[in-house]
Amino acid sequence: MPKILGISSFYHDAAAAITIDGVIIAAVQEERFNRIKHTSDFPVQSIVYCLEEAGLTIDQLDAIVFYDKPLLTFERLLQTYYAFAPKGIVSFLKSIPIWLEQKLFLKKQIRDGLAEVMSYDKKKLKLLFTEHHLSHAASTFFTSPFEHAAILTIDGVGEWATATISEGKGNTIITKKELKFPHSIGLLYSAFTYYLGFTVNSGEYKLMGLAPYGNPNSDQTKRYIHQIKEQLISIKEDGSIWLDQSYFNYSTGLTMTKDSKWESLFGLKRRQPESELLQAHCNLGYAIQYITEEVVLKMSVFAKAETAAPNLCLAGGVALNCVANGKLLKKQLFKDIYVQPASGDAGGALGAALAVHYMYFDNTRDVDPKKDSMQGSYLGPYYSDKEITILNKRQKAVATKVSSFDILSKQVALEISEGAIIGWFQGRMEFGPRALGNRSIIGDPSNTEMQKKLNLKIKKRESFRPFAPSVLDTDASDFFDLETASPYMTLVSNVKKSIQKEIPSNYHELPLLEKLYCERSNLQAITHLDFSARIQTVHKETNPKYWQLLQNVKQETGKGILINTSFNVRGEPIVCTPEDAYNCFMNTEMDILVIENYIYYKKQQPNWDTKERWLKTFKED
Structure with a gap:
């Protein structure tokens, strides 16, 4: 049962992932902890989380693997600068000292980073490196x-x-x-x-x-x-x-x-x-x-x-x-x-671990043809009543704990049908760039004002950016020309002709904002300019709570579909902790926050209309 820790860092989207006998135990991006989007820092907090989730120490690992071979990258840089010389001297003088100081001594950097996690026996450490694109390939094929x-x-x-x-x-x-x-x-x-x-x-x-x-x-x-x-x-x-x-x-x-x-x-x-x-x-x-x-x-x-x-x-x-x-x-x-839902460099940490499990240790791979092994990509941390109670005391937050999820779900579905925008925080955090119903901001996609309100008053981003739908897997074909599952929001398909609306003959000549607010479908908020949508199909097997919420929304509105965007504001990583969620909630014009079985109404919160207290500026994305 090989126990393998995969790491990506020092470039962008630092992350860690851990597998035991080929099963993914945990995977998370460091940005979710240090709150610096696309951080390149060595993922100390991610490694701590992964080891805790697996119940292991560093000494109990069979291998630690880095997702890239920096010496090959250094070779490319040198050959490229040589080929273009004397061009690039400014870039050369700026980047090469960094490489000499950091990247060429990557083994030391990794060992020093691991020492921040916990003490360990350096003689026992098996440190391996995979090629960058093999890490990507392994992350998708082996899952x-x-x-x-x-x-x-x-x-x-x-x-x-x-x-x-x-x-x-x-x-x-x-x-x-x-x-x-x-x-x-x-x-x-x-x-x-x-x-x-x-x-x-x-x-x-x-x-x-x-x-x-x-x-x-x-x-x-x-x-x-x-x-x-x-x-x-x-x-x-x-x-x-x-x-x-x-x-x-x-x-x-x-x-x-x-x-x-x-x-x-x-x-x-x-x-x-x-x-x-x-x-x-x-x-x-x-x-x-x-x-x-x-x-x-x-x-x-x-x-x-x-x-x-x-x-x-x-x-x-x-x-x-x-x-x-x-x-x-x-x-x-x-x-x-x-x-692969975490197709970027963060996913390389997972791919590196899986590549070593199957190709270095030569383990047999058992494939389930009916499902992938990403577990819905819900591989990050979760939080208990203890952490939520601490948040409530610290912030003097006003929250009601609902006795059962069934009652909570029906209450939230009713609020959504009446136009409320909800911060939805449940279970384990998603791995990868997409919020998939555990760290999401949700609302009614048939509301014609929803896209504008979400972009300008909640997400605080450019008005032209589209939003994605979450839809019951059994109902997706009612709304979209999609004949396959899309659980990770990685596929775009058109909305059905039956729910499209007729557009003006000069549609493509209209100014950008006029085109944006031209009614295109009965699900205006998730229908992009070309009648497409980036779809997430929601499955009971991987996310029963989000699936149940959609069932209750269907009872209220007649449609088992929600607008779903990541729980963050522009320039901020997706929220990780209950504290992150509450701060984001108070910094925007969201109406309601739900953390597990706790529900928070904005106007019941102390200082809810004093935005200066909550305002945090993130680096532009």
């Missing part, structure tokens, strides 16, 4: 319900690789093909994220949300697509790409793009963060999303031909592009598609 699958991993860069095609069979993963730096669809998407005024490594979600505001039929959009293909990228039939590095600065510079060359190419200045969004920005967003989807599809076609596998597993940051995933699903290239 999938497939015995045999093609595996596609796509991200910015890990060591040398920017994308890999692999074949998974039983307890093995064999890499078939690899795309290497600096040619990367992930870095290309991030370059457009940067150029359109968003933050790299976190703003890619915004770009994906902005793309449907582009006009696919406009001459400008078509010109942008043509210009990107002619000047920036060459796309091969197998999905591999070549990027013209004369337009980019990420290899040796301190920014993503050479702005003057992009301005000449597109006739559009780089957008400054928080400045007005023009239709040209939306059209450029549409263009790069369109090209990303084309590349992902070509890679998938090649993966199918190369492996002859019936199923496909996806991971890496680009696998969180759920629009591309949804379109890939519709092509029906594969019998089924599985996307």
Whole structure:
């Protein structure tokens, strides 16, 4: 029964995960504890939690594994700087000393970090390293319900690789093909994220949300697509790409793009963060999303031909592009598609642990074809009455403890039907970037004002960003053109024609905000500009409480569906503790907070209308 701790850190999305005999015991991102979004810090608190959940000490572990091989990354940096010399001298002088001081002595950094967790016998420590893209591949294949699958991993860069095609069979993963730096669809998407005024490594979600505001039929959009293909990228039939590095600065510079060359190419200045969004920005967003989807599809076609596998597993940051995933699903290239819910670097900690369990220790893999092994991705910490009672005393919070969850659920469903916005906090926290009904803000998606209110008064983010629906798994086909489960919110599909509303003939020519508030469906708050939705199907087996709430909502409204967004404000990680939840509740215009069986009404709280007390500013995302 190998006991393995996986770690990701020092880049972004630090995390830890622990497995015992291949079973995932716990997995969590460090940002949830230190409250710094996408933190790169060594995940001391995450490791403490994982060991506590497993009931183990460091000395009882059979291996600790890091999700990346930093020496290979250092080799890439040196070779890249050498190839581009004398360009990049400023970046070289800035980054190499950090590498020499920290990354090259990573074993010491890890050992020192572990010493902060607890004392341990350094002679007993078995410290292993997996390649970055193997960690991604293992995170998705070894948690999938497939015995045999093609595996596609796509991200910015890990060591040398920017994308890999692999074949998974039983307890093995064999890499078939690899795309290497600096040619990367992930870095290309991030370059457009940067150029359109968003933050790299976190703003890619915004770009994906902005793309449907582009006009696919406009001459400008078509010109942008043509210009990107002619000047920036060459796309091969197998999905591999070549990027013209004369337009980019990420290899040796301190920014993503050479702005003057992009301005000449597109006739559009780089957008400054928080400045007005023009239709040209939306059209450029549409263009790069369109090209990303084309590349992902070509890679998938090649993966199918190369492996002859019936199923496909996806991971890496680009696998969180759920629009591309949804379109890939519709092509029906594969019998089924599985996307790791923590596809980014945080999931690499889990993948590293699983790769060592199966491939280093050569353990047999037992697959359940009916379900994956992520346990709904509810792998983080949970909190008892003790912690909630401490919160209530410290904050002098006014709360009512409801005698049973059944009564609580019916009460909350009634409040939702009357327009209330609820902070919903239950059980174990989700692992990965999506809130899946345990750390969620929820409301009625048929309320036409819900999207505007959630964005501006609750989430405090840009008005154009869409919201996702949570729907009973048995009812999903009533609302969406979706024929498969989507428990992790990794697939986008269109809302049914039957609930769509007729839009003006000049819809695509309307200004951004007019387009946003144009009624498109009976579920306005979760229907995006292109009639799509990022869907979470809720299953009784993995989340009985959230499933029961949806059943009660269905009784009240006639629809077993909710709007679901992560429980946080812009720039803040998803809440972890009851204290985090209460602070976020008081810092926004949420109406009601529910923590386990405790219910809090905003207007009953002390100082509920004195926002200055609760206000906390987070770094812009």
